[in-house]
Amino acid sequence: MLDCNNMNRRDFVTRAAVIATAALCGAPLMRCALADDSEPLPPYSIGSLADFPKDGLYNTLEKQHQILIARENGKLYVMTSRCTHHGGMLNIAPSGDHFICPIHHAQFDEAGNVIHGPARKPLVRYGISADDKGNLTVDPSKIFDKQHWDDPAAFLKVS
Ligand code: FES
Numbered sequence: 001m002l003d004c005n006n007m008n009r010r011d012f013v014t015r016a017a018v019i020a021t022a023a024l025c026g027a028p029l030m031r032c033a034l035a036d037d038s039e040p041l042p043p044y045s046i047g048s049l050a051d052f053p054k055d056g057l058y059n060t061l062e063k064q065h066q067i068l069i070a071r072e073n074g075k076l077y078v079m080t081s082r083c084t085h086h087g088g089m090l091n092i093a094p095s096g097d098h099f100i101c102p103i104h105h106a107q108f109d110e111a112g113n114v115i116h117g118p119a120r121k122p123l124v125r126y127g128i129s130a131d132d133k134g135n136l137t138v139d140p141s142k143i144f145d146k147q148h149w150d151d152p153a154a155f156l157k158v159s
Pocket residue numbers: 083084085086087088101102103104105106117118119
């Protein structure tokens with residue numbers, strides 16, 4: 001608690017300057033942070049269906065887009081590559097059938113379910129679509145939690 005009665009003039013001026021500086025610097029930062037959160041990322045290309053020819057996990061676009069791709073049981077889908085614990089970048093396990101976080105070692109199965117903590121929430125998926133030539137587009141503004149993984153926009157049927 002600020003006690004102005006026991007504050008000399010020098011302390012008062014110093015504290016007022018600190019508060020004014022924080023207010024001036026904080027406003028643009030807050031505006032910037034809000035802009036980042038409120039502006040959806042545009043859709044982007046991830047290649048074609050031929051780039052994901054067989055069932056398995058793909059991390060070829062992890063560094064560029066922070067996504068993981070899985071093809072299994074006739075579906076192709078895109079997940080975040082950020083761990084739901086504290087955001088570590090997930091790796092494909094040496095066995096090739098699940099993901100591991102290098103930070104605290106949470107594990108997720110190929111669908112994005114937690115199979116080992118400390119993470120508790122499954123991975124979200126992003127919207128995916130294909131044109132008539134098989135070119136794939138991911139829409140990161142369409143986010144699907146586990147309850148919506150079966151939404152038609154959350155995966156592509158593949159044969
Ligand atoms: S950040 Fe992934 S387990 Fe903690």
